[in-house]
Amino acid sequence: MDGAGRAWSRRGVLLGSLVAGAALTGLPAGPGRALASTGAPGRAPVPPPGPPVAPGPPAVPGPVGDGLAHAEGVPAPYIARCFEWGARPPSSPPQIHDVRPIRILVHHTAGPNGTDYGVPAAHALARGIQRYHMDHNGWLDSGQHFTISRGGHVMEGRLWSLGELNRGRRVVEGAHSPGQNVIAIGIENEGTYTGATPTPMLWHSLRATCAYICDKYGIAPTELYGHRDFRDTLCPGDRLYAALPRLRREVASLMGRRVSRTEVVRSGWPALRGGDRGPAVEAAQYLLRDSGFYRGRPDGRYDARTGAAVTALQRAHRAGRPVCGACGADAGTGVLGGLSWPLLARPVRLGSAGVRGGRGAEGSGVPGGPGVPGDDVVRAVGVLAAARNTESVPDVVDGPAWQRLLSGPGTPVPGGGDPAGVANR
Template identity: 55%
Template sequence: MGVPNASRRSVLLGLVLTGTVGGLIRPAEASAAAPPVKSPPIIGCGAWRARPPSTPVPVWDRRPVRIIVHHTATANVTDLSRGAAEFVARKIQEFHMDRRRWIDTGQNFTISRGGYVLEGRHRSLEVLRTGSRHVEGAHCTGQNVEAVGIENEGTYSSNAPPDQLWDRLRDMCAYICHQYGIPPTEIGGHRDFKDTLCPGDRFYGMLPQLRTEVADLLGEPLSDRAARRASWPLLRTDSSGPEVQAAQHLLRAAGLTVQPHGRFDERTTAAVRDYQRIHRTEEINGLIGGETWPLLVTARGTDRQEVALAVRALTPAGAVRASAIPGEEEWKRMLNAGRRS
């Protein structure tokens, strides 16, 4: 979701629950290129007794270009009924409107652990069916006009989502991609854009599978490489490896005091927090994710020698020179190539 991790924990406490594009569909030819894709059953705001928004929701006269997958970071409940799904939707809306002071639920759609799909923000279902406009959400700062946000009930750091949820998410993503001409490669996770654990390590690791299954439903098979597109690695306490060493050199290039030994220790966490404060990122949490990485790799006026050392940490053979790096995508490729499982 597009709220800080601390706020996610507040949602959990409040609920108190127990128990990129080549060869793919382009918008202008989506209907002709893809087989018919039906909408899964979707419970509208009126059906789950949503409160009206405090002000009219913004509707943009253009298509979104991606889908962002979230998890609610709430309990992995065993009640899979429609009643439980509607209860979760109401509690999320209550939190977003009363605590966050948003005009309505932040995400466009919610999928329960029982596989029920619910409209989140008002008018999201109506507008999706037109295939040409988009309801602005509040699920990921900087992406709310660009992306459809889907919230998935539960916490998926170590557990996989249940089959019912997964199947509905796949069907919902296929329908959204079909309606808007979004390539399946543009299905991402919250952490791709923010410094957050969302949608959980296990769920995030399943996104290549999701892209593949959605592409199959659309009749546009993906290669394994396309399904596993390059992304910003999420670094946190106890992470280690060449990508950590590269991040430490980039922090040093920005004037922070940290040793480039490749271990994400307490000093590194403190340096990242300092960097986030300086740049006023949405989260001051010491994680390096989809918001802090782009700042680090595109900073100007930094120590170029440290930047060169960051490159060398990721490309020991010196295949890429710091002065030759064109931008974020090259950094992503180097960071992905440098990962060690």
């Protein structure tokens, strides 16, 4: 075993002693201390001369970092470079954009919640993800920028991501989420977190890695999102997604910043799937019927007919592409998430149409024109307003207003995406 391997082994022993006795199925209580190592053997590899460089997207606002006073002492977690975990060379050089990302996207691999927390298992995970992304998806390299194992080991994903992060001025184009591959850093977390929570080791390393990325790129600690916020996917799992407000708060604490509850809680677009029930499903059915994809009386049950309508909507807009992390299988298969909701919940001016609480009479079901709500759009707003006991709804129901009606109070998930021409591979 070489020197790097011995260093990893010592870290594994230390990590195990620090978390001995902790419950591995629950998130650690309190902010605590990040367990990621602050040392790294050697220097990060420098990209060879002449990698392709693309200008940053002109329509996307820059991160807050230009005027942000960084807290000193945000530790750099140990991140294993591509050659350390045995990465294959990319099929073509990754593209580097002359812009800093403005947010972080959290993913899960949707794979097994294994109990091998050692370094060899972590490196095998990284190789498996790269193999799937290159051989199955046809991408040039791993799609995500960074990977974290259930043992808390952090690894560079796509080549050159670590070197550009350490410099803090440019970003490597990823392939972890179309529309977010330049303006967002993608972090893949080993496991499935629909019904389980991350291990304490993974959680500590995730927040330490996010804090370091935020510090280097000047990203606000509140700009941490789940994959589902922008795509039709259940990623990063219900339990990990529900923990994002806590992650934002703890990352801010590591950076020496205070954030309010309003800042850490997002309203967002709910990820609906088969078996769900409630006002959000009923509102979606009304909107799907207004768009011509659903027939029958909305009943608030996400059944096979509703799933088929969602899938038809996604196919019509070419939105249902499998893009999620290591598995690439849980996006666009009838899940109504952050990509398709804006297609349904279009900005409308209610005007004199008013809002009818609850289902009310079916009426004519006449669709509206551009910017003019049809009967079903008004009913969708009424169902959501009644469910939240909202006495008044703004005359113009735009994206943020829809998100608050669907998910409650909080900061809306922003729009914006990558510039045209990003390869997404």
